[in-house]
Amino acid sequence: MSEIEIGRGKRGRRAYTFDDIAVVPSRRTRDPEEVSTSWQIDAYHFGLPMVAAPMDSVMSPATAIQFGQMGGLGVLDLEGLWTRYEDPTQQLAEIAALEPAAVTARMQEIYSEPIKPELITARLREIRDSGVTVAGALSPQRTQEHWRTVVDAGVDLFVIRGTTVSAEHVSSHSEPLNLKRFIYELDVPVIVGGAGTYTAALHLMRTGAAGVLVGFGGGAAQTTVQTLGISTPMATAIADVAAARRDYLDESGGRYVHVIPDGGMGRSGDIVKAIACGADAVMIGAALARALEAPGRGFHWGSEAHHGQLPRGERVEVGAIAPMQEILFGPGRSADGRTNYVGALRRAMATTGYTEVKEFQRVEVVVAHGAG
Numbered sequence: 001m002s003e004i005e006i007g008r009g010k011r012g013r014r015a016y017t018f019d020d021i022a023v024v025p026s027r028r029t030r031d032p033e034e035v036s037t038s039w040q041i042d043a044y045h046f047g048l049p050m051v052a053a054p055m056d057s058v059m060s061p062a063t064a065i066q067f068g069q070m071g072g073l074g075v076l077d078l079e080g081l082w083t084r085y086e087d088p089t090q091q092l093a094e095i096a097a098l099e100p101a102a103v104t105a106r107m108q109e110i111y112s113e114p115i116k117p118e119l120i121t122a123r124l125r126e127i128r129d130s131g132v133t134v135a136g137a138l139s140p141q142r143t144q145e146h147w148r149t150v151v152d153a154g155v156d157l158f159v160i161r162g163t164t165v166s167a168e169h170v171s172s173h174s175e176p177l178n179l180k181r182f183i184y185e186l187d188v189p190v191i192v193g194g195a196g197t198y199t200a201a202l203h204l205m206r207t208g209a210a211g212v213l214v215g216f217g218g219g220a221a222q223t224t225v226q227t228l229g230i231s232t233p234m235a236t237a238i239a240d241v242a243a244a245r246r247d248y249l250d251e252s253g254g255r256y257v258h259v260i261p262d263g264g265m266g267r268s269g270d271i272v273k274a275i276a277c278g279a280d281a282v283m284i285g286a287a288l289a290r291a292l293e294a295p296g297r298g299f300h301w302g303s304e305a306h307h308g309q310l311p312r313g314e315r316v317e318v319g320a321i322a323p324m325q326e327i328l329f330g331p332g333r334s335a336d337g338r339t340n341y342v343g344a345l346r347r348a349m350a351t352t353g354y355t356e357v358k359e360f361q362r363v364e365v366v367v368a369h370g371a372g
Helices: 061-069 089-097 100-110 117-129 140-152 179-185 198-205 234-251 268-276 324-329 341-351
Strands: 003-007 010-013 021-023 039-041 044-046 050-052 073-077 135-138 157-161 190-195 211-214 258-261 282-284 365-367
Touching (some): 050 061, 061 073, 061 117, 061 324, 073 117, 073 157, 089 100, 117 135, 135 140, 140 157, 179 190, 190 198, 190 258, 198 234, 211 234, 234 258, 234 268, 268 341, 324 341
Parallel strands (some): 050 073, 050 282, 073 135, 135 157, 190 211, 211 258
Antiparallel strands (some): 003 010, 021 365, 039 044
């Protein structure tokens, strides 16, 4: 791919966001009722190719169960309020009511409460007792400390989620998490990320991960580009990681690793474009934070927003606009792509003649005029 000259001493590759691309209709169309939105990772089958982001504004044990019963995969943040407080209702209400100027400092105080292993066990057991697939997430920094508790609690899928996760973390003062050894020794499938490049994703795939998260998560609630100068234009990132999946499939003799973009998909059209670029499923946060049942009460934030030393996220108001059922399955009450996500995906696939999500990865896309 050709590079663009930024200045005489620096060149860069052109990358594209979802706003820069569009899906192209084909010569064949189908009835939306004939489209399947199912997705399977390892032994676990889901009716929807959607993973709920492990963020306190999105997932409580109750909403993880509800989302699972609707066909998705709910992931609970095992470093969040639900594993720090016996009943975090008061803390969630306080965060939603805070004045903007006081949010970051107060959230840092609220999240300074220690994580309690017995609450990790209790929350995962609650989800397991409902009969849905159980998934929990830890950051790479906390995985060594709590993974045994998580596995013993009976988790089905384990998510290691950070701003940037590498297969080769170098540290001079502590022993880093050896992902390859760790995943090999676990008895459960691991989804790990984020990764924003072909090379980083390929290395994560070689650790034995069942899925790789693309991007830095957080989406609307993240300010990483302002604080660190780091950003991942998602359309290009997904296509790059999908290429790594293809090459690793050949390299490994047929081992398929799922590509799951994480963040920046607040509208139904973004999910359509993500799959068109090569995603197997998508991890959504803001979309579900808008549900009336969401713990954030119309606000949305991730773990980056209360980092003790370098906050690189914020609490954003997304509004509580509809029940989760309506956000996922409609009927839509407006034409802004914030409700009926599944219906939109079905219609996009039907309009382009595809019946399976994996087939839809082959759909033609174009770059919008002026994006290049």
